[in-house]
Amino acid sequence: MSYEEGEKFEIGRAKHSKAGRVHVDMPGQSHRQAERTPEAVVKVTGWAKSGASVKRMMDYVAREIGPGDEGNLSELERELAEQLASKSLHSEDLANAQFLKEMCSLHREYELRIKEIEASRRESFAAAKGDKPRIAELRTHFDKKREDNAAYASAHVWNMGEAHGVDLGLAIRTSNAFQKHHRQAEQIRTLRDASAVAKHHRNNTFLKRELYEVATATGLPLAVLATRDESKQKHPKARPGVALVLENEMGMEFKGAAEIQNLYDRWSEDFDRKEKGKPAPRQAVHIALSAKSDLTETNVERVKAAARATAQKHFGSAGYEYVLGVHQDGKYPHAHLIVKCKQRETGKKLDLRKADLHALRKTYAKELTARGLAHVATKAKDRPRTDVRKPQRPSNWQPTVQAVLAETKALVAKMEKEERAFKRRLGRARPSVDAIGFREAQARSLVTQRDKIKALPKHDEQIKGIETQIGRTTDEPERKRLAQELAALKKADLDRREAFNTLRDYRRRTEKGANMEQESKATLTELLDSMDRWNKDSEKMQKTHLLGMSPQDRIEAVKGREKHIEQGGKLMDRADDFIARLKTMNMPVEEKKQTFRTLREKSLSVKKVRTRLQGRER
Secondary structure (H helix, E strand, O other), X not given: OOOOOOOOOXXXXXXXXXOOOEEEOEOOEOHHHHHHOOEOEEEEEEEEOOHXXXXXXXXXXXXXXXXXOOOOHHHHHHHHHHHHHHOOOOHHHHHHHHHHHHHHHHHHHHHHHHHHHHHHXXXXXXXXXXXXXXXXXXXXXXXXXXXXXXXXXXXXXHHHHHHHOOOHXXXXXXXXXXXXXXXXXXXXXXXXXXXXXXXXXXXXXXXHHHHHHHHHHOOOOXXXXXXXXXHHXXXXXXXXXXXXXXXXXXXXXXXXXXHHHHHHHHHHOOOOOOOOOXXXXXOEXXXXXXXXXXOOHHHHHHHHHHHHHHHHHHHHOOOOOEEEEEEOOOOOOEEEEEEEOEOOOXXXXXXXXXXXXXXXXXXXXXXXXXXXXXXXXXXXXXXXXXXXXXXXXXXXXXXXXXXXXXXXHHHHHHHHHXXXXXXXXXXXXXXXXXXXXXXXXXXXXXXXXXXXXXXXOOOHHHHHHHHHHHHHOOOHHHHHHHHHHHHHHHHHHHHHHHHHHHHHHHHHHHHHHOOHXXXXXXXXXXXXXXXXXXXXXXXXXXXXXXXXXXXXXXXXXXXXXXXXXXXXXXXXXXXXXXXXXHHHOOOOHHHXXXXXXXXXXXXXXXXXXXXXXXXXXX
């Protein structure tokens, strides 16, 4: 499949077949061929807002990385055994080391049990060949065995955590790793593909990676973790002996740390400085371009040539400087592109929108196809659905108190982080942030979590009944069993109360530290700025004529206009809500009147433009 210069490379609209499947029309291909053709991937992985960030991006892209290896948990277990035998660890590190050692042993036992279940399953199914009722019975039996294996591993993690007194977060993370590994197999099993389930269990790199992350979180000084962290770091610094290669828009290569430092110094001359009270300017953007092809030398060169042609067409020809590098550390070869956001000659800033990224994807797919790697570029709404529906929970399912407590603590930690970022934005010289919307969203999250806690059962009556039984029972084993059950119920009630207190304390802290006058002004500023931006975008939209566009671009332009009209309606609703709140705000009367007049004037201007756009759309 080849393409001539200037030929349009687009994907048609999605359609639904009689069977309900989604397929995509492609030039010269049937629907089944379109579904099998891999998609080109182009995504923005990050924006650099400082010179140091740009340098880290360059160092990361310039590294020549080979295929990675997750390592062997037996190495970690062996080193932990040596550390424990040397008796050189402190009390806290000693508990963590013992926990990690037993965790590695548990993983080996978990894997061995899965292999035994799979072998027994194959033998049983072969013996019951053709007997459908027996096969259905066996399938349920072995599903229950796998579930019991995961439940045993998860419960054993909690027992180890309590026995060694490790941090609760480490136990939760380890337990979740085993449960998530089991859920992934459950999702595959809904398709009744036994071979896929067996392959998932054999190649459980996800579970190993999660257990390595748990080991890293303990902070133990282990050589296995240090080596892995050095090779898996997101933006590692250039190390001696590692070859560094970058290619710019002129085709020049920069090898070694010294040449890359010189390249960065030349780029940094055009970087904008941050102004007080304003957001940090974007200095560069990091874009990843990937293709689903075998990791061979020929394909690596094809991917690099396609990425080079794409970057030259969209950035080099427009006057933007960039550097390019190709990595081979994943399943497929992929290119990394760093584009400087400011033109050296005109000073024009780079502005990437969704439409620009889709155009990049189409060009990249065209260039890959022209070089023998057939790829397509579709939008998310046009892609065939390949997701697997999650298994339904039983109607009587209830979350455990311990799980709700951990979820509550995680929610409060997340909201505290968002609160700190919100306070930083409010502290600017001219804060522009939807503070009212932020507070309402937080209140909704707190109410939802509070309802989950309230749904947990109380055990007051059960505790009284068990205490009465303990007083009447003389059998020592029975008294011991009742005492354990009583302690578990009391612990559940304490966890429930702690979850309530965690939410209540956070709500009180935020209410005490809130400055309603400052937040109202910041919301008003953000609303007025949004209206000004909406009107400015409307002016550009009114100057756009649909007659000279292709059918596909015309459809996208009409949808963009509909979305823009809908955003204008939401701005008008927000303005009406703010006007209604003015009566309860602690503001001088004259300031209230001026705010009312300003908002009313802006809202009417948005209304007029919306009416004009709606009429033009019809």
